[in-house]
Amino acid sequence: MASTAPRLARLGALLARQGAPATSVLSQVRAFSEKAGAGPAAAAAATAASEAKEAKSKIRGFQALLFGGLGAGFLYGYSLFTSQVPESGPLSGPPALLTSKPSTPGDYAAVRQSIAGVLDNNDYDDGSYGPVLVRLAWHASGTYAKKDGSGGSNGATMRFAPECEWAANAGLAVARKLLEPVKAAHPWISYADLWTLAGVVAIEEMGGPVVPWRPGRSDAPDGAKIVPDGRLPDAKQGAKHLRDIFGRMGFDDKDIVALSGAHTLGRCHPDRSGFSGPWTNAPTTFSNLYFQELLNNKWVPKKWDGPLQYEDAKTQSLMMLPSDMALLSDRTFKKYVNQYAKDEEAFFKDFAVAFSKLLELGVPFPAAAAKA
Template identity: 90%
Template sequence: MASSAPRLARLGALLARQGAPATSLLSSQGLRAFSEKAGAETTAAAAAATASTGEAKSKIRGFQALLFGGLGAGFLYGYSLFTSQVPESGPLAGPPALLTSKPSTPGDYDAVRKSIAGVLDNGDYDDGSYGPVLVRLAWHASGTYAKKDGSGGSNGATMRFAPECEWGANAGLAVARKLLEPVKAAHPWISYADLWTLAGVVAIEEMGGPTIPWRAGRSDAPDGSKIVPDGRLPDAKQGAKHLRDVFGRMGFDDKDIVALSGAHTLGRCHTDRSGFSGPWTNAPTTFSNLYFQELLNNKWVVKKWDGPLQYEDAKSQSLMMLPSDLALLSDRTFKKYVTQYAKDEEAFFKDFAVAFSKLLELGVPFPAAKAA
């Protein structure tokens, strides 16, 4: 459950927008004054009732019931604001509040990093972290690039528009985009394209992964006219040839393919998104080489269920692999790198950092470096 501080911040913002003083519900002095005033008024009304007819007494009792009933309902409502989950829709819905003392200065990417790190942990989401879904957002925003014509890639942040935001491969990424809205509001000078890619970098680093080289310079497209055709992102149902086709289109080699596949050490699949279900490892919020160890050392059998073809470990039946994962074992060249990374985490971290940084920069028109 989220801490009370973000809830108080969200409540304060809501009251401010509605023109109501936040202290009306939060100040004990205000509550005491209101109660004393109400008590005085009730006493006066009761005195008048003594000298009046039975009908007047009935009216006074009705007033008292209305007064204290309203007070009780108000207190219950105020209490519910602090103790219940924020609804998915309605006046209190929205991204988590981001507490900042003042707006950041344009170009202060350290401030943006801190803001991103501040929204990662949430005990109510998946395994307790939004980190994996932010990595997926950065990946899918960048993985549409085609080296042949320079189309696609992270520049433009075109997933803000339909139909790209509605692609099956991007199902569930609205969670990540919504999560980053308060970060964008706190740092309005950063482009969505830079924010999404930086969020993936920060998530990896915060979850124990390598430092990823990242630089700013992406711009946002004004509309969806530059959206590329659907089908450029990897299909988990496919094998080695498909992986080489998809990653080769972007300019990656076999080592890059295996290194980038190592991002599956994070997160899990969801039946309402990809159709698949379950985590690849028992530590889905820690960036490590555990994915390669599980892939190489477990016996994988076909999962018996009503969903698409996927595999589960024969021993615990708690972990899963996709057809595209097992393709890394069936292909001799791919398996060579799987074996290397399973044994040498440092080598994996080094190669992943290079490949992921390259992925995030595909198609971005960075200014040419000045000659020394």
């Protein structure tokens, strides 16, 4: 597919050159007319021939403009819909967002529509940026500490180093850059609100529950309030670590299992987390399939050069992390795994409550702010 764009460019150039021969033909007719100049009949014939050639030249010029423009337009459209989002470099960033008109402050429906418009891309992972937007919202919020009120989504401090460089946030530059055209189209929304709303919209667009969300987050001017690294979950750890991480934010065992259900989306990348592969065979659909796979498959350690992870013994195409396996080895966690595997509606309900709470941790909402 990469060779299509150059071919289209060449086609446009060839079409544009169709008008060129008319000039030389016209010069030849005029020269013939001057040499023949003996009588009125010859002059009249030359004049008629000249007018005919000029008409053809105009037609060819119009064709060149028309088809050349169409070729250029098709090439531009092709580049928009096949562009990937490089993580760095002078050409980094997603295609420009096409909007009919700028939104007015407070028009969150327009922001939602813009976010939904950038989700699908067949050239990225499994065809959707949805999973990485959910991860962005999660990691921007999951630094909260209930004890002192530090961290959380307010401030959008992942815009600054060192938070944007944490190993736990590897790969999230893709999500942040993807949302830049949305921010440009709706400059009145804060990054903190945009990132969390993007996670909510992604979940809903991928078939998940409606997650209550409300605006009111502001952006920090710098990274002065970045919390120490190490507050996000470590997938290499077990049940105690999960309780420590989520307990710091104020979550209980049911919340931990419900939020872990977000692993029904997306996949791991060796160049980001070090792990590899998807949890389910439907990584762009929000469902309770993660819990079903976790319960119903036999999981064995994956034989490879990477960190410890597990693969299904039957197909070796799915994977689970040590932190996922902890949901099976812990009796209380497993109780909720069983429940959610059998009852998707219960999972959706509990996930929506827990995820909404996660996105609001540490945010000083105005008293009258309503959830949208």
